[in-house]
Amino acid sequence: MTLKELANLLGLSPTTVSRALNGYPEVNAETRARVAAAALAHNYRPNTQAKRLATGRAMAIGHVIPISIRHEIVNPVFADFIAGCGEIYAQQGYDMVLTIVPDADEARAYREVRSKGNVDGMIVHGPRLNDPRIAQLTEMGLPFVVHGRAMGVETPYSWVDVNNTRAFTRATEFLADLGHRRIALINGIEEMDFAARRRRGFERAMAERGLEVDPALMVAGEMTEAQGYDAARAMLARPAPPTAFLTSSLLSAMGVRRAVEAAGLRPGREVSIVTHDDELGFLKNGAEDPVFTATRSSVREAGRRCARMLLEMIAQGERAPRHELLEAVLVVGQSSGPCPVRP
Amino acid sequence: MTLKELANLLGLSPTTVSRALNGYPEVNAETRARVAAAALAHNYRPNTQAKRLATGRAMAIGHVIPISIRHEIVNPVFADFIAGCGEIYAQQGYDMVLTIVPDADEARAYREVRSKGNVDGMIVHGPRLNDPRIAQLTEMGLPFVVHGRAMGVETPYSWVDVNNTRAFTRATEFLADLGHRRIALINGIEEMDFAARRRRGFERAMAERGLEVDPALMVAGEMTEAQGYDAARAMLARPAPPTAFLTSSLLSAMGVRRAVEAAGLRPGREVSIVTHDDELGFLKNGAEDPVFTATRSSVREAGRRCARMLLEMIAQGERAPRHELLEAVLVVGQSSGPCPVRP
DNA sequence: TTGAAAGCGCTAACAA
DNA sequence: TTGTTAGCGCTTTCAA
Numbered sequence: 184m185t186l187k188e189l190a191n192l193l194g195l196s197p198t199t200v201s202r203a204l205n206g207y208p209e210v211n212a213e214t215r216a217r218v219a220a221a222a223l224a225h226n227y228r229p230n231t232q233a234k235r236l237a238t239g240r241a242m243a244i245g246h247v248i249p250i251s252i253r254h255e256i257v258n259p260v261f262a263d264f265i266a267g268c269g270e271i272y273a274q275q276g277y278d279m280v281l282t283i284v285p286d287a288d289e290a291r292a293y294r295e296v297r298s299k300g301n302v303d304g305m306i307v308h309g310p311r312l313n314d315p316r317i318a319q320l321t322e323m324g325l326p327f328v329v330h331g332r333a334m335g336v337e338t339p340y341s342w343v344d345v346n347n348t349r350a351f352t353r354a355t356e357f358l359a360d361l362g363h364r365r366i367a368l369i370n371g372i373e374e375m376d377f378a379a380r381r382r383r384g385f386e387r388a389m390a391e392r393g394l395e396v397d398p399a400l401m402v403a404g405e406m407t408e409a410q411g412y413d414a415a416r417a418m419l420a421r422p423a424p425p426t427a428f429l430t431s432s433l434l435s436a437m438g439v440r441r442a443v444e445a446a447g448l449r450p451g452r453e454v455s456i457v458t459h460d461d462e463l464g465f466l467k468n469g470a471e472d473p474v475f476t477a478t479r480s481s482v483r484e485a486g487r488r489c490a491r492m493l494l495e496m497i498a499q500g501e502r503a504p505r506h507e508l509l510e511a512v513l514v515v516g517q518s519s520g521p522c523p524v525r526p
Numbered sequence: 527m528t529l530k531e532l533a534n535l536l537g538l539s540p541t542t543v544s545r546a547l548n549g550y551p552e553v554n555a556e557t558r559a560r561v562a563a564a565a566l567a568h569n570y571r572p573n574t575q576a577k578r579l580a581t582g583r584a585m586a587i588g589h590v591i592p593i594s595i596r597h598e599i600v601n602p603v604f605a606d607f608i609a610g611c612g613e614i615y616a617q618q619g620y621d622m623v624l625t626i627v628p629d630a631d632e633a634r635a636y637r638e639v640r641s642k643g644n645v646d647g648m649i650v651h652g653p654r655l656n657d658p659r660i661a662q663l664t665e666m667g668l669p670f671v672v673h674g675r676a677m678g679v680e681t682p683y684s685w686v687d688v689n690n691t692r693a694f695t696r697a698t699e700f701l702a703d704l705g706h707r708r709i710a711l712i713n714g715i716e717e718m719d720f721a722a723r724r725r726r727g728f729e730r731a732m733a734e735r736g737l738e739v740d741p742a743l744m745v746a747g748e749m750t751e752a753q754g755y756d757a758a759r760a761m762l763a764r765p766a767p768p769t770a771f772l773t774s775s776l777l778s779a780m781g782v783r784r785a786v787e788a789a790g791l792r793p794g795r796e797v798s799i800v801t802h803d804d805e806l807g808f809l810k811n812g813a814e815d816p817v818f819t820a821t822r823s824s825v826r827e828a829g830r831r832c833a834r835m836l837l838e839m840i841a842q843g844e845r846a847p848r849h850e851l852l853e854a855v856l857v858v859g860q861s862s863g864p865c866p867v868r869p
Numbered sequence: 870t871t872g873a874a875a876g877c878g879c880t881a882a883c884a885a
Numbered sequence: 886t887t888g889t890t891a892g893c894g895c896t897t898t899c900a901a
Contacts, residue, residue: 269626283612576878
């Protein structure tokens with residue numbers, strides 16, 4: 184069923200039908216009702232391609248995912264974020280176009296998406312320090328919002344981020360308050376902006392409390408269970424082992440927990456484990472709580488906010504960058520997570 | 527830069543330029559070279575929307591994800607599958623359009639995507655028993671491939687699946703060979719076809735070995751760490767506790783492991799834990815191995831195969847359903863996974 | 870308040 | 886081997 188067919192059916196011109204359907208004010212109320220009824224009855228849907236060509240708007244948002252960033256695509260956080268975006272797009276009649284590219288082709292992918300003109304804007308995932316994509320997109324003149332920020336980038340840009348620095352400062356203070364002095368940090372890859380900020384937050388709190396940061400007790404890498412296990416095992420074997428672990432992910436925390444047990448220590452009794460596995464900043468212990476459940480709604484909310492911001496920018500043809508900084512919520516688990524340091 | 531502008535620039539008609547660029551054979555070699563050079567020099571990219579409208583092909587594949595299926599979108603397996611599809615789409619110049627809908631609106635979403643005409647085909651995720659989507663898509667006449675199968679659906683349809691039944695039969699036999707008689711099954715939600723098949727494989731092997739299936743040792747639910755922990759804890763507290771656990775997911779297995787330890791037993795010494803956490807069917811132990819690493823390449827491969835099958839069907843205008851059944855690979859971990867039963 | 874006509878950028882018959 | 890001419894289905898001036 185095309186617009187033309189519908190128009191013929193009604194004895195109207197395609198123009199009028201188009202106007203009626205798209206809410207133009209000059210249409211007679213009765214006509215509009217007739218048109219709406221007919222469209223409904225015949226299950227009419229305007230052809231997207233034609234609409235796009237005629238209006239010049241793609242009604243789609245692009246997400247480019249470099250595949251070699253393993254911790255990105257596989258991360259459940261990513262899936263939930265995407266789900267949040269999708270909700271908003273669906274509401275507003277936008278499509279979500281995902282492009283999966285090998286790492287090296289990322290720049291080309293953006294350029295291609297741009298010149299093919301099949302999206303009206305983009306969401307940038309997993310910003311790194313000095314991330315080149317931001318300058319590229321700015322230069323290309325395509326509206327975009329970054330999920331996260333990129334330290335080192337001078338050009339202004341729009342972003343939605345959680346206050347990672349502060350979240351880790353508070354987590355560290357929390358452990359210090361329990362009496363811990365040798366606190367280990369199991370971080371994500373510090374090329375990633377979020378991980379760099381978390382480390383900064385950690386170091387800041389340590390410095391303020393007059394605690395020494397032992398480089399041997401800081402590790403950065405893929406946030407897997409194996410990472411937590413290996414790192415914790417090595418640290419616990421040192422002459423001055425840590426009494427508390429702060430990790431960037433629940434998976435790492437589970438690995439840490441296993442290493443602690445393997446060393447004959449009781450997590451939550453002799454060793455503290457605290458983790459932050461949520462881009463909206465929940466802090467919880469890594470033991471009794473189910474994996475991947477507490478973090479999900481908040482990450483999805485971040486996705487919604489990114490999407491909403493971008494769609495608003497597009498609708499208003501706005502160029503001025505916007506920001507949204509979400510504060511972390513401190514949630515502390517009970518059973519086998521944090522504990523006071525033993526005398 | 528439009529086709530027309532490029533043509534004017536070259537003193538050719540748009541048609542010739544189009545033909546040259548799209549590899550039609552009747553174009554003079556020299557002309558083709560000139561056109562190609564000019565296109566490159568001016569960084570010409572054909573407008574996708576126009577192409578779509580003119581050809582009637584959307585050059586896009588749709589994936590509809592119902593959001594309430596939590597174990598679907600959040601599952602890392604899902605992300606990797608999508609990544610596999612994306613690789614193929616990128617190669618062939620297709621876009622991937624993701625639609626996230628509330629569970630209830632799923633049928634409507636398909637209908638809408640269809641009538642808006644913005645995809646040439648669809649991939650169906652996470653088929654359930656008697657899944658209604660298959661009949662719906664068939665009726666709509668849109669080419670589609672199901673990732674998995676749906677027991678109870680009579681209409682023929684195209685699918686790519688792993689042999690879940692056989693994988694679980696073999697895993698159960700493996701445990702039986704180690705001498706286990708009380709084997710527990712921690713399964714996914716059995717509305718999902720894959721989980722139903724896994725259970726069938728388990729029960730089949732038990733029957734063949736003359737082992738009794740204790741209903742109290744079978745559990746189905748969300749495949750989380752908590753599920754594994756709770757289920758195993760309850761089972762281990764029974765008068766006749768299991769000596770081996772077979773789980774549908776690595777996360778569940780980790781929970782089981784924790785419960786086993788909590789019960790004062792040593793996993794891999796006094797209790798066997800074997801898991802299948804891979805839609806291509808790896809079996810491995812749930813302990814020493816990093817989470818979410820072994821499974822990933824194979825799930826991605828499944829994505830590639832689905833995508834390839836669908837694109838071929840579209841290209842050939844083929845209606846006949848195709849199938850691809852992938853055999854499971856049995857990989858057994860070393861350290862703290864399976865063990866012979868203790869006398 | 871409605872309609873006619875042109876055009877978005879491309880492809881595809883048909884002619885030359 | 887190239888060009889002419891019509892669309893694809895919709896929106897959008899401009900007239901009526």
